[in-house]
Amino acid sequence: xxxxxxxxxxxxxxxxxxxxxxxxxxxxxxxxxxxxxxxxxxxxxxxxxxxxxxxxxxxxxxxxxxxxxxxxxxxxxxxxxxxxxxxxxxxxxxxxxxxxxxxxxxxxxxxxxxxxxxxxxxxxxxxxxxxxxxxxxxxxxxxxxxxxxxxxxxxxxxxxxxxxxxxxxxxxxxxxxxxxxxx
Amino acid sequence: xxxxxxxxxxxxxxxxxxxxxxxxxxxxxxxxxxxxxxxxxxxxxxxxxxxxxxxxxxxxxxxxxxxxxxxxxxxxxxxxxxxxxxxxxxxxxxxxxxxxxxxxxxxxxxxxxxxxxxxxxxxxxxxxxxxxxxxxxxxxxxxxxxxxxxxxxxxxxxxxxxxxxxxxxxxxxxxxxxxxxxxxxxxxxxxxxxxxxxxxxxxxxxxxxxxxxxxxxxxxxxxxxxxxxxxxxxxxxxxxxxxxxxxxxxxxxxxxxxxxxxxxxxxxxxxxxxxxxxxxxxxxxxxxxxxxxxxxxxxxxxxxxxxxxxxxxxxxxxxxxxxxxxxxxxxxxxxxxxxxxxxxxxxxxxxxxxxxxxxxxxxxx
Numbered sequence: 001x002x003x004x005x006x007x008x009x010x011x012x013x014x015x016x017x018x019x020x021x022x023x024x025x026x027x028x029x030x031x032x033x034x035x036x037x038x039x040x041x042x043x044x045x046x047x048x049x050x051x052x053x054x055x056x057x058x059x060x061x062x063x064x065x066x067x068x069x070x071x072x073x074x075x076x077x078x079x080x081x082x083x084x085x086x087x088x089x090x091x092x093x094x095x096x097x098x099x100x101x102x103x104x105x106x107x108x109x110x111x112x113x114x115x116x117x118x119x120x121x122x123x124x125x126x127x128x129x130x131x132x133x134x135x136x137x138x139x140x141x142x143x144x145x146x147x148x149x150x151x152x153x154x155x156x157x158x159x160x161x162x163x164x165x166x167x168x169x170x171x172x173x174x175x176x177x178x179x180x181x182x183x
Numbered sequence: 184x185x186x187x188x189x190x191x192x193x194x195x196x197x198x199x200x201x202x203x204x205x206x207x208x209x210x211x212x213x214x215x216x217x218x219x220x221x222x223x224x225x226x227x228x229x230x231x232x233x234x235x236x237x238x239x240x241x242x243x244x245x246x247x248x249x250x251x252x253x254x255x256x257x258x259x260x261x262x263x264x265x266x267x268x269x270x271x272x273x274x275x276x277x278x279x280x281x282x283x284x285x286x287x288x289x290x291x292x293x294x295x296x297x298x299x300x301x302x303x304x305x306x307x308x309x310x311x312x313x314x315x316x317x318x319x320x321x322x323x324x325x326x327x328x329x330x331x332x333x334x335x336x337x338x339x340x341x342x343x344x345x346x347x348x349x350x351x352x353x354x355x356x357x358x359x360x361x362x363x364x365x366x367x368x369x370x371x372x373x374x375x376x377x378x379x380x381x382x383x384x385x386x387x388x389x390x391x392x393x394x395x396x397x398x399x400x401x402x403x404x405x406x407x408x409x410x411x412x413x414x415x416x417x418x419x420x421x422x423x424x425x426x427x428x429x430x431x432x433x434x435x436x437x438x439x440x441x442x443x444x445x446x447x448x449x450x451x452x453x454x455x456x457x458x459x460x461x462x463x464x465x466x467x468x469x470x471x472x473x474x475x476x477x478x479x480x481x482x483x484x485x486x487x488x489x490x491x492x493x494x495x496x497x498x499x500x501x502x503x504x505x506x507x508x509x510x511x512x513x514x515x516x517x518x519x520x521x522x523x524x525x526x527x528x529x530x531x532x533x534x535x536x537x538x539x540x541x542x543x544x545x546x547x548x
Contacts, residue, residue: 040449043433051437087453122417122448172440 025183026140027112028072035060035077036099036131037092038084041119042077044171045178049075052179061088064101073112073182074102076135079123079148092127099131103138114181115139117154118171120147129153139163143177145170213242219304219336220249222280222297223548225531227287229254234296237400238393240382245346246390248301250397251283252294253529259291260404260525262515263470265394266296268374268408268460270303270338271320273492274477274503275409277335277543281504282532284548291527294401299394299408300374302346302386304338312351312369313341316413316482324493324500328547337492342372347385361457375408378463398468404525405518406470408460409507414478414498421448422510425465425472431521432473435513443509443535447475471518475510477503493542501542509535 033049033056035042042060049056057071067074076099085092106113115135117123136142136157144154146167158165166177224231232250235242266279279297286293298304309318317340324335344351351372355365358376370376372387380391398406412418424432429451439445452462452472465472478498481490493500512532519526532538533546 040429040433040451043429043449043451044436046430047433047437081450083450083453087451087455119448170440170446172437 025181027114027181027183029055029182030071031056031073031075031114031182032062032067032071033058033075033077034062034102035084036135037078037080037095037128038088038090039077039079039081039119039123040084041079041116041123041171044118045075045077045116045174048175048178052175052182054179054182061090061098062102063098064105067102067105067109067111069109071111073114074106075114075116076139078115078117078128078131078135079119080125080127080131081123082127092130096130096134100134103134107138112140113138114178115142115144116174116178117142117144117148118174120145121150124148124151124153133157136163137161141181142166143168143174145174219298219301221333222251222283224251224283225253225285225287227253227531228283234390234393234397237396238382238389240389241393244386244389245302245305245343246300246386246393248296248298248390250294250296252292253286253288254292255288255290255528257290260518260522260527261292261294261401262511262527262529263398263401263403263406264293264295264409264511265299265407265460266409267301267304267338268299269317269340269410270298270300270306270336271317271340271481272409272411272479273320273324273335273337274411274479274500274507276304277500278409278504278507280335281508281538281543281546285531285533285546286529287531289528289530291525292401293527293529294397294403296394296397300342300387300390302342302390303340303372303374304336306339306341306343308339308344310341310344310369312367313339316484316486317341319486319488319490320481320492326493326542326547327544329545330548333547340373341369342374342385342387342390344372347372347387349385358457363456375410375460376458378458378460379467395463395467398464398470403468403470404522405515405527406460406464406468406472407507407511407514408464408472408474410474410476411479411482411503412476413482413484414480414495415483416478418476419478420446420506421450421476423450423452423461423474423476425461426451426454427465428471428473431471431514431517434517435510438513438516439510442513445506445509445535447506447510471514473510473514475507477506479503499539499542502539504543505535505538508532508538
């Protein structure tokens with residue numbers, strides 16, 4: 001019964017986000033999801049996409065040259081993890097270069113870009129912000145856990161980029177606006 | 184002697200008698216240390232064994248520790264739960280104890296070792312070389328249950344120096360398979376830097392070896408190592424998963440949020456940092472390997488010496504134990520859905536909110 005209520009709440013929230021945050025589903029399928037900053041939040045977004053039944057491929061280190069137009073939407077899971085960067089064998093500087101090249105290629109291919117920041121306040125700071133800014137400038141839509149926007153950075157960047165920003169209270173609530181963004 | 188002083192003397196005698204009974208030195212005929220294992224299993228217990236069953240070199244040493252087996256009527260997978268890798272991280276021990284005293288397995292098996300480092304649990308040395316948070320805390324905690332007040336040992340992060348058999352390396356500890364810079368010498372006695380263990384080294388390394396042999400011999404499918412970290416720190420409220428099973432962890436964390444409003448952070452094992460359970464169990468056995476961290480108020484850097492590790496208002500012990508157990512249950516559910524032939528089903532746990540709100544007392548014998 002509890003799960004049924006939660007599913008109903010999920011569906012209701014999905015509808016609410018569809019109208020309040022992003023009035024129409026705009027993102028084409030399939031998606032390509034990558035980690036900008038190599039945090040484990042990437043794994044959480046894969047679960048969200050699975051549960052929303054959005055077809056996708058996932059590559060935390062995908063490079064611009066791999067974008068060939070087969071994926072129609074780029075999902076960027078943004079947030080730096082020094083541990084994750086270390087484990088992936090990539091420096092923060094090289095990760096930024098990869099990100100900028102990805103964004104440039106995505107623009108050329110006219111891909112939709114969805115920025116997801118779901119790590120909250122713990123996934124902010126100088127290194128994360130370095131990745132957040134270029135991603136938000138290029139984004140079509142952003143979904144953030146509200147505690148990551150306590151200083152208003154995402155709100156400000158979304159306003160500058162003239163994109164919709166969905167703020168959710170926790171990561172499990174990010175599934176509704178993400179699912180609603182896909183046609 | 185007045186009535187009051189007689190009563191005081193009697194109480195003192197009873198206390199001494201009680202402490203005498205509970206001396207960590209109490210051993211069985213094989214020299215196995217018994218009193219750290221005053222746990223009262225549920226009727227679902229199938230049998231008990233010892234870590235020395237997997238590495239006889241542990242027999243008669245303070246590193247030997249009791250293993251509890253719960254087997255269901257239907258075949259399935261095997262879950263392993265370890266508490267007390269760091270014996271000052273009491274929620275890990277008590278989560279394992281609560282399992283032992285309540286568990287009923289319907290499908291598959293559950294194997295529990297509540298005192299992974301049995302030497303550390305009796306180690307009350309306040310070693311100056313160890314950071315204060317690793318040994319701060321009471322010697323015992325007490326919990327009122329339906330059978331009266333029960334006492335549980337609160338230990339140290341490290342194996343007792345006197346038990347290790349080899350002195351801490353003066354140049355610092357380097358895991359034999361690591362190319363990283365040396366850690367502090369006392370880390371030689373840290374069980375969670377010792378996996379996969381060795382038989383030609385200190386007691387800590389032998390314990391690690393026995394645990395690895397258990398995981399391999401028992402064909403464990405899902406393995407949990409329960410820990411605690413400083414409340415408010417980066418590690419607190421986290422699940423660490425071996426990269427090979429991080430998707431299982433991610434799915435479980437969503438379910439925890441949806442079902443209980445419990446948010447845990449997720450982190451993959453750093454495969455370059457050797458010796459940790461989630462890293463080595465995942466790489467060296469078939470098991471999907473996980474580690475959970477709950478917030479222990481005594482482990483905060485500037486915590487007072489008398490920090491209340493049981494009734495802390497922000498992070499009471501019941502809440503921390505509930506996090507470990509329900510994180511495990513969520514992982515097991517995701518694993519079982521994906522591996523129907525290795526399903527693990529168990530019951531008997533108190534409700535999440537009940538345990539978090541009422542504490543452990545009503546659920547211990």
